[in-house]
Amino acid sequence: MKLYYSPNACSLAPHIVLRELGFAFELIKVxxxxxxxxxxxDFYQFNQKGQVPLLQLDDGSLLTEGAVISQFLVDQSLRKDLLAEINTAGRYEVLSWMNFIASEIHKAYSPFFNESYSEKSKNVYSRTLNKHYAWVDQQLNGQxxxxxxxxxxxxxxxxxxxRWADFIGLDLAHxxxxxxxxNRISERQTVQDAIAAEAA
Ligand SMILES: N[C@@H](CCC(=O)N[C@@H](CS)C(=O)NCC(=O)O)C(=O)O
Incomplete structure (x- = not known):
């Protein structure tokens, strides 16, 4: 398998999943x-959307969309703790989070990496992120x-x-x-290995 990635981009998520699963893979920097x-x-010959992550299987087939790549990878493994089996409530709870993160949080960071957005628009996205993180913080209370x-x-x-909050100067310390x-997630060996591999 090959994972096309850009250092510290959203492709880091399936990269960590690959390491959690212990799969053999090759990293290709874009x-x-x-x-x-x-x-x-030309990266467009592999993904006309021009985006990472892109997973290429050994038979040459390609899969895009990070949230789906992560699901696909776990489904190729026996690690049901990372994503429960089909038709279990636990699976849809995780998928509900995946959809929320992809559609509400991930994309709210995009304007900060795009010079054409004004400071005024970025402030709107800062408020959106703060609102979402206030809810996430409540969910993490006691678990x-x-x-x-x-x-x-x-x-x-x-x-x-x-992690991008630090890169864009969004203070989430409260x-x-x-x-x-x-902190808990950053202590995992697979996370540290993935971050180090992308920095190499
Ligand atoms: N919907 C895609 C979005 C992926 C995405 O936004 N990738 C960014 C890096 S985090 C990218 O490749 N940006 C370059 C671009 O959009 O041209 C997914 O969830 O995988």
């Missing part, structure tokens, strides 16, 4: 501005992970996008349960 892979190939006692792919995904959660 320069998103130049649309080039580290081998000087280690988003869905309770179990670490899942939703914890990985929200960890990856919430959300103490969220802060503890971020």
């Amino acid at each position: 320069d998103l501005d130049q649309h080039l892979t580290e081998f000087n190939e 280690n992970y988003l869905t309770g006692t179990n670490f899942t792919i939703a914890d990985i995904y929200i960890f990856v996008v919430t 959300f103490s349960h969220l802060a503890s959660f971020m």
Whole structure:
């Protein structure tokens, strides 16, 4: 398997999932501005959306959309703790989080990485993020992970996008349960290995 990624981008989530599962994979770095892979190939020939993450299977088939790639990967494994089996309530609880993170949190960060947005528009997105994180912080009150006692792919995904708060100067320190959660996830060996591999 090959994972096309950009350092610290949302592709870090399926990258961590690959390490949690112990799968063999190759990382291919993409320069998103130049649309080039580290081998000087046009990234658009692999993904016309021009976005990471992109997963290429050994048979050459391609899968996009990080939240779906993470689900796909766990379904290829025996690790049902990361995402419960089909037709169980636990699975849909995790998928509900995945959808919330993708549609409400992940995309609310995008304007901060796009120079065409004004400061005024960015302030609107800051307020949106604060509102969502206030709710997330409440959910984490008294529990280690988003869905309770179990670490899942939703914890990985929200960890990856919430790291961006530091990059854009969004202060989330007042959300103490969220802060503890971020520390807890950052202590995992797979998370540290993935971050180090992307920095190499
Ligand atoms: N809907 C996609 C969005 C992926 C996405 O936003 N990727 C960003 C990096 S975090 C990217 O590739 N941006 C470059 C671009 O959109 O041109 C997903 O969830 O996988």
